[in-house]
Amino acid sequence: MRRPKIKLTLIERKGDHGCHRGHKAGDSFDFDTERGQLCPxxxxxxxxxxxxxxxxxNIPGQPEGTAVFCCPDADTINVFKAEIISEE
Structure with a gap:
């Protein structure tokens, strides 16, 4: 059985400062091939x-196949969504 593809998308920024890596809302990353571009x-x-x-x-309270989480940088709290991408 093959592992599903995962896409990570920055969906919101909540801090007072910009991201030190330059990420902006709407940026997306393929977990398997582009994770080196995402802030460590x-x-x-x-x-x-x-x-x-x-x-x-599944994450309680979140739609099936998704997980919303935050970057730990208190100056710029980037909110990301991880989601399973179906291969069709």
């Missing part, structure tokens, strides 16, 4: 959510 702090938080989604789990 955000990627550190993303890993457990990606594993949960890839291996059949």
């Amino acid at each position: 702090m955000a990627m550190h938080v993303a890993f457990p959510y990606v594993d949960i989604l890839r291996y059949g789990g």
